[in-house]
Amino acid sequence: MDTLLELWSRVPAATKPLIEIFVAIVIAVVLHSLLWKVVSKVIGGRTELIYRVIRRLKTPLRLMFIVAAIGFASRVADMGTDLRNLVSQFSLALAVMIGGWITMIAVDVYADRETRRLRLDAEDNLVARKQATQIKMLRMVTKVVLFLLTAGLALSVFDAVRSFGVSLFASAGVAGIVAGYAATPVLKNLIAGIQIALTQPIRIDDVVIVEDEWGWIEEIASTYVVVRIWDLRRMVLPLSYFIENPFQNWTRESANIIGSVMFYVDYTAPVAQIRDKFEEAVKASSRWDGKTVVLQVIDTDKDTVQLRGLCSSRNSPLNWDLRCEVREKVLSWLQESYPDALPKHRIDIDKMPEVDKTPIPT
Numbered sequence: 001m002d003t004l005l006e007l008w009s010r011v012p013a014a015t016k017p018l019i020e021i022f023v024a025i026v027i028a029v030v031l032h033s034l035l036w037k038v039v040s041k042v043i044g045g046r047t048e049l050i051y052r053v054i055r056r057l058k059t060p061l062r063l064m065f066i067v068a069a070i071g072f073a074s075r076v077a078d079m080g081t082d083l084r085n086l087v088s089q090f091s092l093a094l095a096v097m098i099g100g101w102i103t104m105i106a107v108d109v110y111a112d113r114e115t116r117r118l119r120l121d122a123e124d125n126l127v128a129r130k131q132a133t134q135i136k137m138l139r140m141v142t143k144v145v146l147f148l149l150t151a152g153l154a155l156s157v158f159d160a161v162r163s164f165g166v167s168l169f170a171s172a173g174v175a176g177i178v179a180g181y182a183a184t185p186v187l188k189n190l191i192a193g194i195q196i197a198l199t200q201p202i203r204i205d206d207v208v209i210v211e212d213e214w215g216w217i218e219e220i221a222s223t224y225v226v227v228r229i230w231d232l233r234r235m236v237l238p239l240s241y242f243i244e245n246p247f248q249n250w251t252r253e254s255a256n257i258i259g260s261v262m263f264y265v266d267y268t269a270p271v272a273q274i275r276d277k278f279e280e281a282v283k284a285s286s287r288w289d290g291k292t293v294v295l296q297v298i299d300t301d302k303d304t305v306q307l308r309g310l311c312s313s314r315n316s317p318l319n320w321d322l323r324c325e326v327r328e329k330v331l332s333w334l335q336e337s338y339p340d341a342l343p344k345h346r347i348d349i350d351k352m353p354e355v356d357k358t359p360i361p362t
Contacts, residue, residue: 028069100150111139137197140222192239207316209248259319263307269341287322
């Protein structure tokens with residue numbers, strides 16, 4: 001013991017605070033490791049949720065131990081007042097950031113837990129998609145707000161930054177206008193995210209038509225939405241687009257959808273027989289949901305009669321396949337049974353001008 005004290009007395013005064021802080025960090029890491037082993041054994045038989053939370057908190061809690069050790073060592077160590085205040089400020093700022101980190105982890109874990117409870121794989125998953133969209137959007141908005149608050153609180157710990165911020169706001173002028181204009185897109189998308197979470201004009205896996213493209217809402221991020229087009233392309237749009245622009249949502253109230261099949265036939269076509277064949281083809285398909293099947297004459301022009309058949313399915317992919325299947329069956333039946341019912345152009349030969357049959361002199 002005397003030898004250690006003698007060695008300690010020979011250490012330069014400027015180096016002693018660094019050694020004390022280093023020793024405090026080592027002790028904090030060891031204490032955290034021992035505590036973690038105890039906690040792991042205690043929660044070994046607990047629920048998966050508690051285990052997942054504790055596992056994700058391992059790193060931030062270790063950092064919190066280290067920050068606390070540095071703050072304690074700075075109070076005990078023999079160092080100047082200015083240096084002690086600087087270390088204390090850094091420790092407090094780090095503690096604030098770690099606290100924000102832990103809060104974000106809690107938000108993620110809770111959101112993941114609620115999302116896993118949803119039955120997104122169910123056939124009628126409208127309610128699940130509503131809740132999944134709300135959880136996703138509210139989680140992103142909450143994390144953005146937490147990040148801004150944490151960064152603001154951490155920076156406000158330092159007197160220099162705080163005074164700079166006060167002077168900056170006091171003399172904002174044109175700079176403030178420019179900064180506000182630059183932040184407009186971010187704030188616009190943030191507010192749009194809150195609106196989408198609450199009013200839900202779109203949800204995850206909704207079928208939409210945007211920019212004349214048909215696809216599904218694949219991802220809703222903090223500032224943009226990814227639409228998966230039917231041919232597997234991706235369209236990326238800002239969140240504010242779905243608040244400021246018109247678009248079609250085919251699954252707004254339910255996943256069920258009604259699709260149309262168009263036929264152009266001759267005026268002599270037997271509409272009643274075509275209607276019977278259309279209904280027969282729809283009802284024979286496993287893709288039909290048993291609700292809507294109808295065929296009507298909706299328009300005529302000088303050459304053709306326009307028929308529109310409506311059929312419903314449980315979701316849009318099934319409806320697309322149903323429409324293709326029915327269209328092919330009805331067309332094949334028309335070609336075999338009523339070929340004259342297909343569109344044709346008529347020429348009245350009796351009214352054609354007579355052809356001069358005088359031989360051409362050679």
